[in-house]
Amino acid sequence: MPLTVEEYRIGQLYMISKHSHEQSDRGEGVEVVQNEPFEDPAHGKGQCTEKRVYLNSKLPSWARAVVPKIFYVTEKAWNYYPYTITEYTCSFLPKFSIHIETKYEDNNGSNDNIFGSEAQDVDREVCFVDIAYDEVPERYYKESEDLRYFKSEKTSRGLLKEGWRDSQQPIMCSYKLVNVKFEVWGLQTRVEQFVHKVVRDVLLLGHRQAFAWVDEWIDMTLDDVREYEKQMHEQTNIKVCNDQHPTNSSSLDEIESRDKAST
Numbered sequence: 001m002p003l004t005v006e007e008y009r010i011g012q013l014y015m016i017s018k019h020s021h022e023q024s025d026r027g028e029g030v031e032v033v034q035n036e037p038f039e040d041p042a043h044g045k046g047q048c049t050e051k052r053v054y055l056n057s058k059l060p061s062w063a064r065a066v067v068p069k070i071f072y073v074t075e076k077a078w079n080y081y082p083y084t085i086t087e088y089t090c091s092f093l094p095k096f097s098i099h100i101e102t103k104y105e106d107n108n109g110s111n112d113n114i115f116g117s118e119a120q121d122v123d124r125e126v127c128f129v130d131i132a133y134d135e136v137p138e139r140y141y142k143e144s145e146d147l148r149y150f151k152s153e154k155t156s157r158g159l160l161k162e163g164w165r166d167s168q169q170p171i172m173c174s175y176k177l178v179n180v181k182f183e184v185w186g187l188q189t190r191v192e193q194f195v196h197k198v199v200r201d202v203l204l205l206g207h208r209q210a211f212a213w214v215d216e217w218i219d220m221t222l223d224d225v226r227e228y229e230k231q232m233h234e235q236t237n238i239k240v241c242n243d244q245h246p247t248n249s250s251s252l253d254e255i256e257s258r259d260k261a262s263t
Protein backbone atom coordinates (compact mmCIF):
# COMPACT_ATOMS: atom_id res chain seq x y z
CA MET A 1 0.00 0.00 0.00
CA PRO A 2 1.20 3.58 -0.61
CA LEU A 3 1.37 4.20 3.14
CA THR A 4 3.86 3.84 5.97
CA VAL A 5 3.44 1.23 8.69
CA GLU A 6 3.02 4.03 11.22
CA GLU A 7 0.24 5.65 9.15
CA TYR A 8 -1.55 2.35 8.70
CA ARG A 9 -1.80 1.91 12.47
CA ILE A 10 -4.62 4.49 12.23
CA GLY A 11 -5.84 3.47 8.78
CA GLN A 12 -6.28 -0.17 9.74
CA LEU A 13 -8.57 0.63 12.68
CA TYR A 14 -10.58 3.13 10.63
CA MET A 15 -10.95 0.77 7.67
CA ILE A 16 -12.04 -2.24 9.73
CA SER A 17 -14.69 -0.23 11.60
CA LYS A 18 -16.13 1.44 8.51
CA HIS A 19 -15.93 -1.72 6.38
CA SER A 20 -17.74 -3.78 9.05
CA HIS A 21 -20.47 -1.13 9.27
CA GLU A 22 -20.94 -1.05 5.49
CA GLN A 23 -21.12 -4.85 5.19
CA SER A 24 -23.62 -5.29 8.05
CA ASP A 25 -27.36 -5.18 7.49
CA ARG A 26 -30.58 -7.07 8.19
CA GLY A 27 -29.16 -9.27 10.91
CA GLU A 28 -25.99 -10.16 9.04
CA GLY A 29 -22.50 -8.75 9.38
CA VAL A 30 -20.20 -8.17 12.33
CA GLU A 31 -21.26 -7.93 15.98
CA VAL A 32 -18.54 -6.67 18.34
CA VAL A 33 -18.63 -8.63 21.61
CA GLN A 34 -15.36 -7.44 23.19
CA ASN A 35 -12.80 -4.71 22.48
CA GLU A 36 -10.37 -3.90 25.28
CA PRO A 37 -6.66 -3.43 26.05
CA PHE A 38 -4.62 -6.59 26.56
CA GLU A 39 -1.06 -7.36 27.56
CA ASP A 40 0.89 -10.46 26.54
CA PRO A 41 4.17 -11.55 28.18
CA ALA A 42 5.81 -12.10 24.80
CA HIS A 43 4.24 -9.44 22.59
CA GLY A 44 3.60 -6.65 25.08
CA LYS A 45 0.62 -4.29 25.13
CA GLY A 46 -2.10 -4.63 22.56
CA GLN A 47 -5.84 -4.76 21.95
CA CYS A 48 -8.03 -7.87 22.21
CA THR A 49 -11.28 -8.08 20.25
CA GLU A 50 -13.98 -10.72 19.88
CA LYS A 51 -16.59 -10.52 17.14
CA ARG A 52 -19.40 -12.64 15.77
CA VAL A 53 -19.63 -12.68 11.98
CA TYR A 54 -23.13 -13.57 10.75
CA LEU A 55 -22.92 -14.60 7.11
CA ASN A 56 -25.49 -17.25 6.21
CA SER A 57 -26.70 -15.56 3.02
CA LYS A 58 -23.12 -15.11 1.80
CA LEU A 59 -22.42 -18.85 1.85
CA PRO A 60 -22.66 -20.94 -1.33
CA SER A 61 -25.75 -23.15 -1.63
CA TRP A 62 -23.85 -26.35 -0.79
CA ALA A 63 -22.70 -24.79 2.50
CA ARG A 64 -26.10 -23.31 3.44
CA ALA A 65 -27.57 -26.79 3.16
CA VAL A 66 -25.53 -28.04 6.13
CA VAL A 67 -25.54 -25.07 8.53
CA PRO A 68 -28.34 -23.65 10.70
CA LYS A 69 -30.28 -20.57 9.58
CA ILE A 70 -28.66 -18.38 12.25
CA PHE A 71 -25.00 -19.12 11.68
CA TYR A 72 -21.99 -17.16 12.82
CA VAL A 73 -18.23 -17.47 12.97
CA THR A 74 -16.39 -16.25 16.07
CA GLU A 75 -13.41 -13.99 15.38
CA LYS A 76 -10.81 -13.40 18.09
CA ALA A 77 -7.97 -11.01 17.40
CA TRP A 78 -4.92 -9.82 19.32
CA ASN A 79 -3.46 -6.63 17.88
CA TYR A 80 0.15 -6.01 18.96
CA TYR A 81 0.74 -3.68 16.04
CA PRO A 82 2.72 -4.16 13.81
CA TYR A 83 2.05 -7.83 14.60
CA THR A 84 -1.43 -9.33 14.90
CA ILE A 85 -3.01 -12.73 15.42
CA THR A 86 -6.55 -13.52 14.25
CA GLU A 87 -8.47 -16.75 14.79
CA TYR A 88 -11.84 -17.85 13.42
CA THR A 89 -13.83 -20.75 14.83
CA CYS A 90 -17.41 -22.03 14.71
CA SER A 91 -19.10 -23.99 17.49
CA PHE A 92 -21.34 -25.70 14.94
CA LEU A 93 -18.26 -26.90 13.01
CA PRO A 94 -15.72 -27.91 15.69
CA LYS A 95 -13.20 -29.16 13.13
CA PHE A 96 -13.14 -25.82 11.28
CA SER A 97 -10.61 -23.08 12.05
CA ILE A 98 -8.72 -20.23 10.40
CA HIS A 99 -5.50 -18.88 11.91
CA ILE A 100 -3.94 -15.70 10.48
CA GLU A 101 -0.69 -14.10 11.54
CA THR A 102 0.03 -10.62 10.17
CA LYS A 103 3.19 -8.57 10.09
CA TYR A 104 3.60 -5.12 8.56
CA GLU A 105 6.84 -3.77 7.09
CA ASP A 106 7.89 -0.69 5.14
CA ASN A 107 8.76 -2.46 1.88
CA ASN A 108 7.07 -3.68 -1.30
CA GLY A 109 6.73 -7.33 -0.33
CA SER A 110 10.39 -8.21 -0.73
CA ASN A 111 10.83 -10.04 2.60
CA ASP A 112 10.48 -13.73 1.73
CA ASN A 113 11.33 -14.92 5.24
CA ILE A 114 9.25 -12.60 7.40
CA PHE A 115 7.61 -15.49 9.28
CA GLY A 116 10.86 -17.37 9.81
CA SER A 117 11.83 -20.98 9.27
CA GLU A 118 8.62 -22.51 10.67
CA ALA A 119 6.59 -21.14 7.76
CA GLN A 120 9.19 -22.42 5.32
CA ASP A 121 8.90 -25.99 6.63
CA VAL A 122 5.27 -26.53 5.64
CA ASP A 123 3.58 -26.72 2.26
CA ARG A 124 2.23 -23.31 1.38
CA GLU A 125 1.18 -21.17 -1.55
CA VAL A 126 2.54 -17.63 -1.83
CA CYS A 127 -0.06 -15.20 -3.18
CA PHE A 128 0.71 -11.60 -4.07
CA VAL A 129 -2.25 -9.21 -3.81
CA ASP A 130 -2.15 -6.01 -5.86
CA ILE A 131 -4.68 -3.55 -4.40
CA ALA A 132 -4.78 -1.54 -7.64
CA TYR A 133 -4.87 -4.15 -10.41
CA ASP A 134 -6.37 -7.32 -8.92
CA GLU A 135 -10.11 -7.50 -9.55
CA VAL A 136 -12.50 -7.35 -6.61
CA PRO A 137 -15.79 -9.30 -6.82
CA GLU A 138 -18.21 -7.31 -8.96
CA ARG A 139 -20.72 -6.80 -6.13
CA TYR A 140 -18.06 -4.93 -4.12
CA TYR A 141 -16.67 -2.73 -6.90
CA LYS A 142 -16.96 1.03 -6.47
CA GLU A 143 -15.43 3.49 -8.90
CA SER A 144 -14.45 5.77 -6.00
CA GLU A 145 -12.33 2.90 -4.60
CA ASP A 146 -10.63 2.02 -7.89
CA LEU A 147 -7.04 2.91 -7.07
CA ARG A 148 -6.05 3.18 -10.72
CA TYR A 149 -8.08 6.40 -10.83
CA PHE A 150 -7.96 7.59 -7.21
CA LYS A 151 -5.65 10.38 -6.04
CA SER A 152 -5.52 11.51 -2.42
CA GLU A 153 -6.08 15.24 -1.98
CA LYS A 154 -4.36 15.37 1.41
CA THR A 155 -1.30 13.20 0.65
CA SER A 156 -1.08 13.67 -3.17
CA ARG A 157 -0.52 9.90 -3.49
CA GLY A 158 -2.00 8.02 -6.44
CA LEU A 159 -2.88 7.46 -9.25
CA LEU A 160 -1.43 3.92 -9.07
CA LYS A 161 -0.04 2.97 -12.46
CA GLU A 162 1.20 -0.42 -13.69
CA GLY A 163 4.37 -1.29 -11.83
CA TRP A 164 3.55 1.09 -8.97
CA ARG A 165 4.97 -1.30 -6.37
CA ASP A 166 8.47 -0.82 -7.80
CA SER A 167 8.36 2.99 -7.86
CA GLN A 168 5.94 4.18 -5.18
CA GLN A 169 7.22 5.90 -2.04
CA PRO A 170 6.23 5.53 0.70
CA ILE A 171 5.22 1.87 0.43
CA MET A 172 4.40 -0.84 2.94
CA CYS A 173 3.33 -4.46 2.79
CA SER A 174 0.83 -6.41 4.86
CA TYR A 175 2.18 -9.96 5.16
CA LYS A 176 -0.38 -12.65 6.03
CA LEU A 177 0.27 -16.27 7.01
CA VAL A 178 -3.10 -18.01 6.63
CA ASN A 179 -3.85 -21.55 7.81
CA VAL A 180 -7.28 -23.08 7.14
CA LYS A 181 -8.43 -26.40 8.60
CA PHE A 182 -11.67 -28.26 7.99
CA GLU A 183 -11.16 -31.90 8.88
CA VAL A 184 -14.36 -33.41 7.50
CA TRP A 185 -14.05 -36.20 4.97
CA GLY A 186 -15.61 -35.42 1.61
CA LEU A 187 -15.72 -31.65 2.17
CA GLN A 188 -12.23 -30.77 3.37
CA THR A 189 -10.63 -29.73 0.07
CA ARG A 190 -13.72 -27.92 -1.19
CA VAL A 191 -14.20 -25.93 2.02
CA GLU A 192 -10.52 -25.05 2.46
CA GLN A 193 -10.25 -23.80 -1.14
CA PHE A 194 -13.44 -21.75 -0.74
CA VAL A 195 -12.24 -20.18 2.51
CA HIS A 196 -8.84 -19.25 1.07
CA LYS A 197 -10.60 -17.48 -1.83
CA VAL A 198 -12.95 -15.62 0.53
CA VAL A 199 -10.04 -14.55 2.77
CA ARG A 200 -8.13 -13.26 -0.26
CA ASP A 201 -11.16 -11.30 -1.53
CA VAL A 202 -11.77 -9.75 1.91
CA LEU A 203 -8.11 -8.74 2.29
CA LEU A 204 -8.03 -7.25 -1.21
CA LEU A 205 -11.17 -5.19 -0.63
CA GLY A 206 -10.17 -4.04 2.84
CA HIS A 207 -6.69 -2.88 1.86
CA ARG A 208 -8.06 -1.09 -1.23
CA GLN A 209 -10.50 0.75 1.00
CA ALA A 210 -7.80 1.65 3.53
CA PHE A 211 -6.06 3.74 0.89
CA ALA A 212 -9.22 4.92 -0.90
CA TRP A 213 -10.42 6.36 2.43
CA VAL A 214 -7.03 7.84 3.40
CA ASP A 215 -8.28 11.44 3.29
CA GLU A 216 -10.91 10.52 5.90
CA TRP A 217 -8.43 9.20 8.48
CA ILE A 218 -4.94 10.60 7.74
CA ASP A 219 -5.38 13.51 10.19
CA MET A 220 -6.70 11.33 13.03
CA THR A 221 -4.77 10.54 16.20
CA LEU A 222 -4.94 7.12 17.86
CA ASP A 223 -7.43 8.54 20.38
CA ASP A 224 -9.53 9.94 17.53
CA VAL A 225 -9.73 6.63 15.71
CA ARG A 226 -10.47 4.71 18.92
CA GLU A 227 -13.45 7.01 19.54
CA TYR A 228 -14.58 6.56 15.92
CA GLU A 229 -14.17 2.80 16.35
CA LYS A 230 -16.34 2.84 19.47
CA GLN A 231 -19.14 4.78 17.76
CA MET A 232 -19.08 2.56 14.68
CA HIS A 233 -19.13 -0.60 16.78
CA GLU A 234 -22.26 0.61 18.57
CA GLN A 235 -24.00 1.48 15.33
CA THR A 236 -22.93 -1.75 13.61
CA ASN A 237 -24.12 -3.87 16.53
CA ILE A 238 -27.57 -2.28 16.20
CA LYS A 239 -27.73 -3.19 12.49
CA VAL A 240 -26.79 -6.79 13.25
CA CYS A 241 -28.32 -7.42 16.68
CA ASN A 242 -31.83 -6.08 16.12
CA ASP A 243 -32.61 -9.25 14.15
CA GLN A 244 -30.54 -11.59 16.33
CA HIS A 245 -31.65 -10.58 19.86
CA PRO A 246 -33.77 -7.40 19.66
CA THR A 247 -34.66 -7.10 23.34
CA ASN A 248 -31.05 -6.29 24.30
CA SER A 249 -30.43 -3.48 21.83
CA SER A 250 -30.76 0.30 21.85
CA SER A 251 -32.10 1.89 18.69
CA LEU A 252 -29.77 3.30 16.07
CA ASP A 253 -31.59 6.62 16.39
CA GLU A 254 -30.73 6.74 20.11
CA ILE A 255 -27.04 6.18 19.44
CA GLU A 256 -26.92 8.74 16.62
CA SER A 257 -28.72 11.29 18.84
CA ARG A 258 -26.25 10.66 21.66
CA ASP A 259 -23.30 11.07 19.27
CA LYS A 260 -24.68 14.40 17.99
CA ALA A 261 -25.26 15.65 21.52
CA SER A 262 -21.62 14.93 22.43
CA THR A 263 -20.14 16.85 19.48
